Amino acid sequence: MRKLLLLVTCLLATLAGPAAAQPAGGDDDAAFLGAGGDTEPGPTGDPAEPDGALAGGGPADSGDAGFLQGGGEGQPLIAPPEEDPELALVEDPTKSYYLVGLRTHALFVPDFLIQAFGLEHFDTVYGWALGPEFTYRRNGLDIIASVWWGSYPVDTWTREDGDPISETEIIKSTLGLVWITAEFISGYEFEPWVSLVYGGGFGIGIKTGEVTRDEAFQDSAGGWVACDDDSDPRDPDDFCEAGGNYGPIPEKADGIWPVYPMITGKIGARFKPLRNLVITPEFGIGMPELFTLGLRVNYMF
Numbered sequence: 001m002r003k004l005l006l007l008v009t010c011l012l013a014t015l016a017g018p019a020a021a022q023p024a025g026g027d028d029d030a031a032f033l034g035a036g037g038d039t040e041p042g043p044t045g046d047p048a049e050p051d052g053a054l055a056g057g058g059p060a061d062s063g064d065a066g067f068l069q070g071g072g073e074g075q076p077l078i079a080p081p082e083e084d085p086e087l088a089l090v091e092d093p094t095k096s097y098y099l100v101g102l103r104t105h106a107l108f109v110p111d112f113l114i115q116a117f118g119l120e121h122f123d124t125v126y127g128w129a130l131g132p133e134f135t136y137r138r139n140g141l142d143i144i145a146s147v148w149w150g151s152y153p154v155d156t157w158t159r160e161d162g163d164p165i166s167e168t169e170i171i172k173s174t175l176g177l178v179w180i181t182a183e184f185i186s187g188y189e190f191e192p193w194v195s196l197v198y199g200g201g202f203g204i205g206i207k208t209g210e211v212t213r214d215e216a217f218q219d220s221a222g223g224w225v226a227c228d229d230d231s232d233p234r235d236p237d238d239f240c241e242a243g244g245n246y247g248p249i250p251e252k253a254d255g256i257w258p259v260y261p262m263i264t265g266k267i268g269a270r271f272k273p274l275r276n277l278v279i280t281p282e283f284g285i286g287m288p289e290l291f292t293l294g295l296r297v298n299y300m301f
Helices: 002-021 027-032 059-069 085-089 111-115
Strands: 096-109 125-138 141-158 169-191 194-208 211-218 224-226 245-248 259-274 277-287 290-300
Touching: 096 141, 096 277, 125 290, 141 194, 169 224, 169 259, 194 277, 259 290
Parallel strands: none
Antiparallel strands: 096 125, 096 290, 125 141, 141 169, 169 194, 169 211, 194 259, 211 224, 211 245, 259 277, 277 290
């Protein structure tokens, strides 16, 4: 009997031991009931963050704030708008701009227009020109000064309407002109990078080279050849006559002058792919070049 009571006493002491080791209302119970202890579980069961984190100043919201402001490890929630590249091409109408560059153009005078001046035949004249230019630009108006050289080669047979075939001559030209010109070009801007341009100009040209004319005869192939002299053995029909080798046409005769005036009108397009690069293809009509197709390339600063 005594052994049975001892066994029961030991068993009760064992069962009562854990309860006695933890006072009622201890820290664990308070934490579990939400007393605000350091180990309070959060919504997901993890240990709660410190009070300062819940107030927005601690580690819990620093990542979110950085994310929204673009200062965190993540990317901004709303990226700032990109700058429009065309804004760099916009010009201030109250500011002056300067351009330096090169101009070139091809010219042509159709044969039917030349023949309209009383000639039975004359080949179409083709030429080209090249030179530097300087432009002052303000509020969309270009004032362009340029010095350039034009070449006007000719090698053709001709005679006046109504003349006999024996009066055929060969005209050869190594004519060139050094032009000094001024142009005034305005336009309409569709976009900062493209505009329609139009305007005109004037200038003077100083002659270089020469124009020669000689009597001609028809060879066996039907082509026309300049006479060497009045007894050219190649001339089967005696077209060559004494004094028929006229040589260079003197100045102030038959339209060959030492100085030429110029007037021209132009229309074209102005492209500005870069802030400082301006490309202008253009078509011109005027005197004495008549029709031109040109290109101007400039650096603007």
